[in-house]
Amino acid sequence: MAQEGAFAFEIRGGGVLPIGSFRSGKGEWAGMTRAGSSFGMGFTFPVPGPLGAFLGFGQRRFDCRGSVCADGAEWISTGFDVALRLVVGDRRIRPWLKGGFHSHRLEVSLRGPGGEPDETRSEGGSGFEIGGGLLVAIAERMSLSPGIHYGSGEVPFLGRSALRLEYLVADLGLVLGF
Numbered sequence: 267m268a269q270e271g272a273f274a275f276e277i278r279g280g281g282v283l284p285i286g287s288f289r290s291g292k293g294e295w296a297g298m299t300r301a302g303s304s305f306g307m308g309f310t311f312p313v314p315g316p317l318g319a320f321l322g323f324g325q326r327r328f329d330c331r332g333s334v335c336a337d338g339a340e341w342i343s344t345g346f347d348v349a350l351r352l353v354v355g356d357r358r359i360r361p362w363l364k365g366g367f368h369s370h371r372l373e374v375s376l377r378g379p380g381g382e383p384d385e386t387r388s389e390g391g392s393g394f395e396i397g398g399g400l401l402v403a404i405a406e407r408m409s410l411s412p413g414i415h416y417g418s419g420e421v422p423f424l425g426r427s428a429l430r431l432e433y434l435v436a437d438l439g440l441v442l443g444f
Contacts, residue, residue: 273444274310276411280437282326288341288431299341300329304435310351320364322347326433336375336383345369347395358403365396370419372429386423393419407443
């Protein structure tokens, strides 16, 4: 019963910060990445015990800097989440922890041979996200939820080396129980 209700809907928005440059074993992806924005949403379903099963969607946008990227390009990672969420306590302010699988489909506009944009998309990819924060009740079955998450993933590209990404997300969510 520490969740918002039997079911909960959550929408989150905030910022994302890459940890170092995205990288591959061959150094092919040498462009610098910078902070960007993050958006996510999902549902929490009841499971036995104090846990909730979370199914959601997320998008992370990283500013792409350096000679590898077209002007104004962003790395856009879009994926789905399957996770478990633990909420502790039954007070107005409750800590939460969440961890699980996060898929990645990465898109970017690279600088082509003549300087023209070359739209590049990954074949898919997998990784994980773990995080924590607080649920702060603002009404019956409604909470604000500040949080921080760490994510990591391996993203393969056709004809190019795979890309390793690591990032931190700081965001604020609105959680509605029903």
